[in-house]
Amino acid sequence: MKVYYYNRNYGDFMKVLMKPIEMIAWFTQDGLPTPVRFRMEQPNGSYIVIKVARTIARQEEKLAGNPMITFTCQSIVHGMERLYEIRYELKTCKWYVYKI
């Protein structure tokens, strides 16, 4: 099986999606969230469940005064190793797939 790596440095390969997702996350005692597993609707209406294999980076920002945490994560999706970004919007408690 061929494994494709989408390196972070080649962020252009990732498409901006900003699609809301259903998330199971793990929060530490200090309140640090980490994504664990999420379910995303696909264009054909079916759902795909993705287990977050690795969280590589987390970055906080507050554009427009709206705090968000962006996680760079890695998983096997459809048999391929994929790098993608998910976002957690603190005020609404919503999770999004930002880029994939």
Next chain:
Amino acid sequence: MGTKNRIIFHIDVNSAYLSWEAAYRLQHGATLDLRTIPSAVGGDATTRHGIILAKSIPTKPYKIQTGESLYSARLKCPNLTVVPPRYHLYMQCSKALVSLLEEFSPSIQRFSIDEVFLDYSNMDIHWGDPIDAAHRIKDRIKEELGFTVNIGVSSNKLLAKMASDFEKPDRVHTLFPHEIQGKMWPLPVEELFMVGRATTSKLHKKGIFTIGQLAISDPELLTQWLKSHGRLIWQLANGLEDSPIREDYPVKGLGNSATLPFDAEDRETSHRALLSLTETVAMRLRDIRKFAGVLSISIKDRDFQSYSHQRKLEVPTHSTNILYGIACELFDELWQGQPLRHLGVRASQLHRDDLYQLSFFKGDIERQKALDTAVDKIRAQYGCDSVMRSSFLYSGLSPMMGGVIQEEEYPMMSSLL
């Protein structure tokens, strides 16, 4: 502190509503930056709030004015992108701006939702040269919050405010007293703070067209002619102003007004609209723990003629029911039967609410107070729409009207605070 070594910054968000919307959209995955195309924030034309609230810089060649109707703006610029307003977002952005600025100085005055004064006097010990610091603040806001600001640097609030208005966007300008002649005096007189439309036309008639011409006029003649306002604008034209940064600005009055989704043609509908506005005004009064001493109402009819009427209350109050009763009396005295598109309710001469005169003739104030307290508590916990008067059912009117706020000191702010 001597005025000599005061350093004041005026931070002004460039096309605030539009920039905030653009930053929010980019954060939520939009690929197009509204600031790079002709775009505007506009009200909803179907509920007759269709005016331009803010516009992007690329609309400049089309000469679209803030406040003009969406219809005429679209005639001038057919490819104009119009987005709806989002007042909670603006409040959130404004708060984020203030909390970032608080890192630089303890002395900050929020002048309006998108304008802040910051006292930088003696702060150079911590942050270095004022101009450098202003650039740093500007760049941090751009990077962290995603919108651009203009910063005016000077030795008083007026000059700082004039300076931030020079060239936009994303700039730092200075206007120190020795620069007034070169930078401020050539400007048209209507650019000066406190010179509005009425004063401008008066000044034009006397041949005063620039701020410089006003500044070299005889202050005595101006005082005789325009009374105290004449002296004030003469002082401002000469850059003379030394008001302190007010961190806690006393609220002098507060009010709400709204354009109705349809013309109110009968007394009952108008009263209901007044009730809706009074609900909001009275709740805000109770929130800041003040009684209204004077209540005024304003109406605007179908032909855009405005009228207003006010009364000093025998017993100051913040009770919704009592204020509503007075608003209705004022309305009945004022209204001539014409269809109305816009109504407003305003409270002023505010008093503390912990002492009040009991009255033999005005019913049981304590009971009203208990009712208002209970309603406020329910609304605070379960939202403003959790409790409403049944007269608003199927009326087409919102039970609490007045989203954007008219207030003297905090233009367009506090109903969201």
